[in-house]
Amino acid sequence: MRTVRMIAFVIFFFAAAPQAAQSAGFVETHRLFLQFGVGYDLHGRFDQVQVPPIHATFDYAVRVAPKAPLTFGLVFAYARSERGGSPTIHTDFFAIGFRGAYHFTDLVAVPRLDLYAGVVIGGVAVNSSGGRWLVVNKHFVIAHDTHHDDGYFLAGIFGGVRYFVTEHVGFFSEVGYGISYICGGICFTF
Numbered sequence: 001m002r003t004v005r006m007i008a009f010v011i012f013f014f015a016a017a018p019q020a021a022q023s024a025g026f027v028e029t030h031r032l033f034l035q036f037g038v039g040y041d042l043h044g045r046f047d048q049v050q051v052p053p054i055h056a057t058f059d060y061a062v063r064v065a066p067k068a069p070l071t072f073g074l075v076f077a078y079a080r081s082e083r084g085g086s087p088t089i090h091t092d093f094f095a096i097g098f099r100g101a102y103h104f105t106d107l108v109a110v111p112r113l114d115l116y117a118g119v120v121i122g123g124v125a126v127n128s129s130g131g132r133w134l135v136v137n138k139h140f141v142i143a144h145d146t147h148h149d150d151g152y153f154l155a156g157i158f159g160g161v162r163y164f165v166t167e168h169v170g171f172f173s174e175v176g177y178g179i180s181y182i183c184g185g186i187c188f189t190f
Contacts, residue, residue: 033059033071033162035172037185039079050090051080053180059101069103075120079180089130097122097154112170114162122154162187 039053059073077095082088101118108115128148157176164170164187173184 031061032190033057033061033073033187034190035059035185035187037172037174037183039077039180039183041181048082049079050082051078053077053079053093053183055180055183055185057099059099061103067106069105071101071103071116071118073099075099075122077180083130089128092127094125094127095122095154099158101158101160112164114164114170116161117157117159119157120154124152124154126150126152164189 035055035057037055039055041049041053055075055077057073057075059071061069061071063069075095075097077093079093081091081093083091097120099118099120101116103114103116105114126149128150158174159176160172160174162170162172168189170187170189171185172187173182175182
């Protein structure tokens with residue numbers, strides 16, 4: 001019964017939301033998109049995820065031709081993982097990248113829906129810290145804390161969908177890039 005009420009609420013919410021423009025209108029020139037989301041799983045992670053990947057993206061829409069709706073922007077992400085046991089090692093992942101996307105406005109006739117695919121290029125800084133064991137007279141003691149900085153190049157493709165509940169607020173889901181495999185959250189447009 002609770003599930004039926006939840007489904008009815010969601011249907012009512014989307015039916016009562018103000019009608020927004022067609023998807024082509026959301027990728028008009030000089031439009032800004034700001035997204036905040038949480039991802040699932042990590043690329044290059046250790047054992048256990050302590051802080052799931054948190055993503056923030058900023059996109060700027062341009063039209064280089066009438067049939068070429070593009071966005072260009074930045075992506076930022078943070079995550080933390082932990083390798084358990086003794087000693088414990090904590091690893092922080094910081095990602096930043098440039099991204100560009102093509103929006104399939106002519107293929108999608110659903111109002112308030114934005115379907116897109118693109119590429120991302122950037123880098124991921126990896127910061128690991130934890131204790132190191134040292135054997136002294138057959139006893140384990142912590143010699144000192146270790147700190148290690150590393151990083152890797154980030155290049156990939158992604159696909160995503162945005163659904164706008166109102167003209168300025170919507171939800172999004174993306175797969176295939178960053179420090180997580182999938183990301184979803186809230187989107188604002190100005």
